[in-house]
Amino acid sequence: MRRSVFTRLLVVVVLIAVCSIAATAWLATQLTKASIAREQGRELASDNKIYAALLLYATAHRDWSEVDGVLGSLAEEHPNRRVVLVTKDGRTVADQGGDGGQLPATASAVVDALAVDPVLVPDAPADRIDKRVLGPFRTPIDFRDREDRTGSLYCLRLVKKEQRKLDCRENDLPFDTAADFTALLDLEDLVNACLARRSLPPVDLDPDYTPARKQSTGADPPDKPAVAACVAASRKEQLAPYVAPPVLLYLTNPKGTPTAAISLSGNGWQVVGAAAAVLLAAVGVTALAGARITRPLRALTAAAQHLSSGGAIPPVPVRGQDEIAGLTRAFNTMAANRAQLEQARKAMVSDVAHELRTPLSNIRGWLEAAQDGVSDLDPALVTLLLKEALVLQHVVDDLQDLAVADAGSLRLTLEPVAVPAVLAQVRAAHEARAAQAGVALSVSSGDLTVEADAVRLRQILDNLVANALRYVPAGGSVSVEAVLDGSVPVHSHVVISVADTGSGISAEDLPHVFDRFWRADKSRARSTGGSGLGLAIVRKLVEAHGGSVGVTSAPGLGTTFTVRLPARDHRH
Secondary structure, X not given: OOOOHHHHHHHHHHHHHHHHHHHHHHHHHHHHHHHHHHHHOOOHHHHHHHHHHHHHHHHHOOOOOOHHHHHHHHHHHOOOOEEEEEEOOOOEEEEEOOOOOOOOOOOOEEEOOOOOOOOOOOOOOOOOOOOOXXXXXXXXXXXXXXXXXXXXXXXXXXXXXXXXXXXXXXXHXXXXXXXXXXXXXXXXXXXXXXXXXOOOOOOOEOOOOOEOOOOOOOOOOOOHHHXXXXXXXXXXXXXXXXXXXXXXXXXXXXXXXXXXXXXXXXXXXXXXXXXXXXXXXXXXXXXXXXXXXXXXXXXXXXXXXXXXXXXXXXXXXXXXXXXXXXXXXXXXXXXXXXXXXXXXXXXXXXXXXXXXXXXXXXXXXXXXXXXXXXXXOOHHHHHHHHHHHHHHHHHHHHHHHHHHHHXXXXXXXXXXXXXXXXXXXXXXHHHHHHHHHOOEEEEXXXXXXXXXXXXXXHHHHHHHHHHHHHHOOOOOEEXXXXXXEOOOHHHOEEEEEEEEOOOOOOOOOHHHOOOOOOOOOOOOXXXXXXXXXXXXXXXXXXXXXXXXXXXXXXXOOEEXXXXXXXXXXXXX
């Protein structure tokens, strides 16, 4: 338990849950009988059946005078329910299954065939008019054609509107269809009267009560929402005489009294005491565990806030072996790495400024001298300025290569490259400089091939050879050799070594050879010691090839740089 925060939290939660379950089970056993009685008094399924039966009656009758027969059937099916129907003006229409007790303050529902409750009837139409209400119509809406294909409706409409004497073949229509068309024309009169009150033009209706498209223009009527509202209101006005008027439905128990609430008398103090005890125990245990867990987290939070402000922080104490201790160790490591990176950043900025300051100062000095007339802008001065500009360009190019490599955007074109050809090019490029410095330059290689970018491979070897020539005195030698390392046949490598007979590198300086702007001789000028970026670029390029680079050296015996690159698999 001491090693895992998760285990501690799990144990705490289990303890709290056990206490809560025990208290809940005891309380549930005391309240089971009352809870069952309450649920039995609210039988929603029975109430929905009663509402559906009364709604069906309202669709088929014009008043509630014959509802007693329906209520008698409902009383037999639901003997524990009292059904009371009251008009909206407070007159009792029917009271079945009770002894006349007081009614609840709020009705259970409103029985209205022209305003169906969508909660009780989920498939109710959008206008809430029960589909079973036909009124003067003969055909249900679901069995009615969308449009009049006989043309009789259009003819009847002309006869009615323009009072023409036309033969509409009304006698040829089925009796139900003729009745539907007559009722539809009456509905149009109600709809157009409603539209006129809203200052809207009249519309013609199709048999499904939707506005017909104008035959002359083929366009839909304007203001569809207003037309739809008038159609719904006119339908209710037309159908009102054919259905029972709306009534309030009250559903209670036979005595008309509300269901009794659950009583906790006698056990109330025991329930309250148990709940309070569980609450106090849970709060105490959670507070104790939370304090022990959050104490190191608060220390980490304070250290992180101090670190975000840029200040240096001492390591946060690590206690225990759990997850928080691991987080603390990771935070300390991150803080130490951040301090090292910040120091390296400052050093790099200083080194970049130092590398650029000297050539810029030289260029500025010579240009000011030429401007003041102290020196002539002759070819020699131009050559000197160009040399300093090339120095600046070389530093900037090196920095650009490193920036691209650090960003992971270095693009390589890997292809089979013959090692002997590359070494021959390197020798040709540096042979004149080696001869001028009195240094013997030699290369040797078998018939080897590597998977590499030819341009970047040349850059790697050029940097290593140029670095070696810079530190080898006259009479010394630089040798470049390539051999195959087949110790692991499946993953063979070509090992290219650049060895010189220079002064060597001390043991304390050897780990810093590939650092940026590092020079073994801090007093060297850039013209003799380079920019300090060549070996850093070499390491990045070799790693981008999936290889590795290393160095061995001994003071007075020379230095050897070793590059390992994947060999070309001749089996392919």
